[in-house]
Amino acid sequence: MKSTQNIIFLSIILFSLFSCSEKEKAIPKLTKPNILFIMSDDHAYQAISSYSDKLIKTPNIDRIAKEGMLFTNACVTNSICAPSRATILTGKHTHLNGKIDNKRPFDTTQVTFPQLFQKAGYQTAMYGKLHFGNNPKGVDDFMILPGQGSYINPNFITQKGDTTITGYVTDIITDLTINWLDKKRDKQKPFMMMYLHKAPHRAWWPRADKFKTFTQKTFPEPESLFDDYKNRGTAAKTAEMNLLTHMKYGHDSKIKPETMENMGGVEPKVPSIRGFERAYSRLNEEQRKLYDPIIDSINNVFKNNWPTFNDKQKMRWKYQRYMQDYLACVSSVDDNVGRVLDYLDESGLSENTMVIYTSDQGFYLGEHGWFDKRFAYDESFKTPLLFKWPNKITPGTTNDEMVQNLDFAQTFLEAAQIEAPKDMQGESLIPLLKGDTSNWNRKSVYYHYYEYPGQHQVKRHYAIISKEFKLIHFYYDVDEWELYDRLKDPQEMNNVYNDPNYADVVKEMKIKLDELRVKYKDSKELDKKYLR
Numbered sequence: 001m002k003s004t005q006n007i008i009f010l011s012i013i014l015f016s017l018f019s020c021s022e023k024e025k026a027i028p029k030l031t032k033p034n035i036l037f038i039m040s041d042d043h044a045y046q047a048i049s050s051y052s053d054k055l056i057k058t059p060n061i062d063r064i065a066k067e068g069m070l071f072t073n074a075c076v077t078n079s080i081c082a083p084s085r086a087t088i089l090t091g092k093h094t095h096l097n098g099k100i101d102n103k104r105p106f107d108t109t110q111v112t113f114p115q116l117f118q119k120a121g122y123q124t125a126m127y128g129k130l131h132f133g134n135n136p137k138g139v140d141d142f143m144i145l146p147g148q149g150s151y152i153n154p155n156f157i158t159q160k161g162d163t164t165i166t167g168y169v170t171d172i173i174t175d176l177t178i179n180w181l182d183k184k185r186d187k188q189k190p191f192m193m194m195y196l197h198k199a200p201h202r203a204w205w206p207r208a209d210k211f212k213t214f215t216q217k218t219f220p221e222p223e224s225l226f227d228d229y230k231n232r233g234t235a236a237k238t239a240e241m242n243l244l245t246h247m248k249y250g251h252d253s254k255i256k257p258e259t260m261e262n263m264g265g266v267e268p269k270v271p272s273i274r275g276f277e278r279a280y281s282r283l284n285e286e287q288r289k290l291y292d293p294i295i296d297s298i299n300n301v302f303k304n305n306w307p308t309f310n311d312k313q314k315m316r317w318k319y320q321r322y323m324q325d326y327l328a329c330v331s332s333v334d335d336n337v338g339r340v341l342d343y344l345d346e347s348g349l350s351e352n353t354m355v356i357y358t359s360d361q362g363f364y365l366g367e368h369g370w371f372d373k374r375f376a377y378d379e380s381f382k383t384p385l386l387f388k389w390p391n392k393i394t395p396g397t398t399n400d401e402m403v404q405n406l407d408f409a410q411t412f413l414e415a416a417q418i419e420a421p422k423d424m425q426g427e428s429l430i431p432l433l434k435g436d437t438s439n440w441n442r443k444s445v446y447y448h449y450y451e452y453p454g455q456h457q458v459k460r461h462y463a464i465i466s467k468e469f470k471l472i473h474f475y476y477d478v479d480e481w482e483l484y485d486r487l488k489d490p491q492e493m494n495n496v497y498n499d500p501n502y503a504d505v506v507k508e509m510k511i512k513l514d515e516l517r518v519k520y521k522d523s524k525e526l527d528k529k530y531l532r
């Protein structure tokens with residue numbers, strides 16, 4: 001009897017040993033974490049409910065904060081698409097990586113962090129919008145949109161040539177991402193995946209069902225929608241990004257060319273801005289059937305009301321149309337982030353995967369009467385940043401330190417135990433993620449925007465920003481300084497640079513600004529070099 005018991009006992013041990021090793025073979029225990037970097041394009045923190053639920057609920061993006069950490073003071077070094085991406089990839093300010101604006105080419109001989117992951121044995125991939133003319137380096141697999149890409153039936157650049165996929169871009173980028181994670185990658189290796197949305201970039205084109213739902217909604221207006229730019233300098237007054245005067249009925253608000261013509265040309269024709277025609281022409285017949293009734297209804301409301309509208313009413317109508325389309329695009333991003341998070345949970349990958357959600361910069365959602373980005377003022381300077389990393393980050397935590405997109409590369413490299421090049425200019429956020437702020441000594445950050453003259457005509461400026469103050473120097477064709485008291489005037493309505501009460505602050509901030517320019521290797525010589 002005893003020997004039978006022993007045999008059974010031994011069998012159980014052998015069986016469990018065998019099944020354990022089988023299981024381990026199927027899911028290799030990786031010592032290094034996977035990295036899933038999710039970035040959208042122009043996604044304002046005001047449109048993520050972890051930050052504010054005034055405009056929209058984003059339950060899926062919020063999951064990252066609920067299971068991890070929300071950064072309330074994350075910001076960029078240069079608030080425009082391609083320069084932000086160059087900073088993220090190189091871990092350097094744009095005056096050093098050379099991608100100071102959207103026009104100049106990106107120098108591909110530089111070290112970018114995906115190359116370092118690839119060298120260290122990671123599987124690397126990039127799906128979605130890169131926004132450089134060049135193919136990405138350091139990724140084993142990629143499918144990227146050419147330039148800005150299209151919302152409908154988008155083209156993709158791949159290693160095997162170009163291809164077009166029928167459908168809605170946000171859904172497609174997600175399908176491709178999940179497919180790579182599930183079927184295409186080498187599961188014996190950790191992965192670093194860059195999952196990059198085109199949405200919610202202008203010209204906003206929602207998926208048909210979201211378009212229908214969101215055109216029925218009305219959104220609260222920001223307090224500064226009718227800002228007259230009093231107490232601000234020339235740059236705010238001359239920028240061309242006002243909803244009333246610069247947002248286009250055709251390009252942005254879905255007013256058809258024939259409606260415009262029948263109404264005697266509602267606005268002057270701008271040949272280079274043909275968002276409506278460009279997007280609409282990509283729709284196939286089946287898709288047009290879904291969009292046409294919604295577009296017709298918008299056009300009918302416009303035809304009936306526009307001739308009687310005063311400027312204030314036009315502004316309000318444009319703001320609602322803007323929010324309806326922008327937030328509908330955001331809603332699709334949120335749904336799709338949820339799909340990827342679900343996949344990670346269901347496949348057992350979540351536990352060993354660091355997930356980051358961010359945008360390449362912030363965006364004005366009617367604050368100061370604006371859309372677009374570029375300024376060092378908060379809505380475009382700040383960017384959403386949410387991290388999730390089970391067993392490393394305490395769920396539901398927030399951090400209010402001034403962290404920048406400059407810090408991402410070094411953070412990912414430290415998480416993966418890969419040495420960062422000495423000339424990267426950021427700081428790893430790993431201690432902050434683990435709740436240790438004791439050695440975080442950064443009190444202010446440096447900002448430099450260049451793309452002027454250019455679209456939206458936001459003047460060149462550099463700035464130093466601390467939690468308390470923001471000092472901005474606009475230059476090129478002006479020489480103007482602005483100072484904002486961030487605690488007393490969070491909406492940045494009053495430039496107090498010439499207020500005698502702030503004379504000491506100005507003096508101190510100028511010294512610190514000079515120190516930051518030295519620290520980050522920016523200089524008058526470089527300012528001049530980039531003037532050419």
Ligand code: CA
Nearest residue numbers: 041042081360
């Ligand atoms: Ca952008």
